[in-house]
Amino acid sequence: MKFQLAPAALVLGGLMAAGAAQAQDATAEGIAKYREMLQDGNPAELFEMKGEELWKQKRGPKNVSLEKCDLGKGPGVIEGVFVELPRFFKDTGRVQDLESRLVTCMETLQGFNGAEIAKTRFGRDEMANVTALATYVATASKGMKFNLPQSHAAERAMYETGKRLFFTRGGTHDFSCASCHGESDKRIRLQDLPNLTKNPGDGIGFAAWPAYRVSNSQMWGMQLRLNDCFRQMRWPEPKFGSDATIALSTYMGVNAKSAESIVPAIKR
Numbered sequence: 001m002k003f004q005l006a007p008a009a010l011v012l013g014g015l016m017a018a019g020a021a022q023a024q025d026a027t028a029e030g031i032a033k034y035r036e037m038l039q040d041g042n043p044a045e046l047f048e049m050k051g052e053e054l055w056k057q058k059r060g061p062k063n064v065s066l067e068k069c070d071l072g073k074g075p076g077v078i079e080g081v082f083v084e085l086p087r088f089f090k091d092t093g094r095v096q097d098l099e100s101r102l103v104t105c106m107e108t109l110q111g112f113n114g115a116e117i118a119k120t121r122f123g124r125d126e127m128a129n130v131t132a133l134a135t136y137v138a139t140a141s142k143g144m145k146f147n148l149p150q151s152h153a154a155e156r157a158m159y160e161t162g163k164r165l166f167f168t169r170g171g172t173h174d175f176s177c178a179s180c181h182g183e184s185d186k187r188i189r190l191q192d193l194p195n196l197t198k199n200p201g202d203g204i205g206f207a208a209w210p211a212y213r214v215s216n217s218q219m220w221g222m223q224l225r226l227n228d229c230f231r232q233m234r235w236p237e238p239k240f241g242s243d244a245t246i247a248l249s250t251y252m253g254v255n256a257k258s259a260e261s262i263v264p265a266i267k268r
């Protein structure tokens with residue numbers, strides 16, 4: 001019996017070792033690839049370049065560029081706007097974040113249908129362009145410190161709404177944002193969960209998106225980041241650019257005061 005079993009066990013053991021070695025090789029290969037990629041530069045740069053092209057290109061039914069788009073510091077100014085958004089805009093009468101404001105400009109300047117864009121899935125068509133544009137504009141504030149305005153009553157109301165929303169529990173799992181992001185040093189699997197009820201530090205949380213996600217090779221803006229966290233919370237999908245998403249961004253952005261933006265970041 002022993003002699004019959006031994007070879008079988010050996011073969012099996014050998015197979016298992018081969019399997020483990022293979023898995024290890026694949027992991028090592030993955031890490032090596034990742035490092036290589038980082039050496040070559042953050043792939044987000046490609047989205048930034050695409051965004052710059054889109055910004056300057058005459059497009060849409062009106063065939064004009066976005067170079068006169070007012071993102072809060074006057075027509076055409078992109079430097080420093082990202083670290084002061086969301087903010088109140090007189091023309092729309094709304095507090096807007098970068099992505100929803102870009103859609104406003106695409107609508108008013110270029111003649112696109114903003115509502116149609118807002119309904120488009122992330123990564124598709126004009127929505128992919130919005131993400132690229134957001135990456136381009138946000139990158140122009142790299143290294144600057146967050147300083148969201150809170151002088152307008154609507155901006156303060158947005159902060160308060162965001163704060164309440166952050167702690168509101170709901171859905172099938174009775175989760176709130178605070179369930180995962182309300183304490184320091186929490187983790188899910190291998191991912192650090194920043195405490196977003198206070199300033200999480202330079203380049204963390206609000207100060208890191210748009211980011212390039214290596215795990216799925218996609219560029220994500222804050223709207224998609226939030227959309228995915230709603231999914232993780234088992235909450236209904238939020239509408240692109242809705243007041244709920246902007247309130248949450250205002251809350252996190254104000255909390256991040258004086259943190260440095262590292263956008264475009266590279267993420268897991």
Ligand code: HEC
Binds near residue numbers: 180181191193204229
């Ligand atoms: C069930 C847990 C869970 C809930 C609830 C949750 N998130 Fe997250 N969130 C995560 C995970 C996990 C990550 C990191 C994802 C990764 O690394 O790919 C994350 C990442 C983030 C980040 C980016 C952090 C960084 O430094 O890159 C922000 C901002 C964020 N969440 C905001 C929110 C907000 C706002 C809510 C409520 C609407 C929320 N999250 C609810 C799990 C959650």
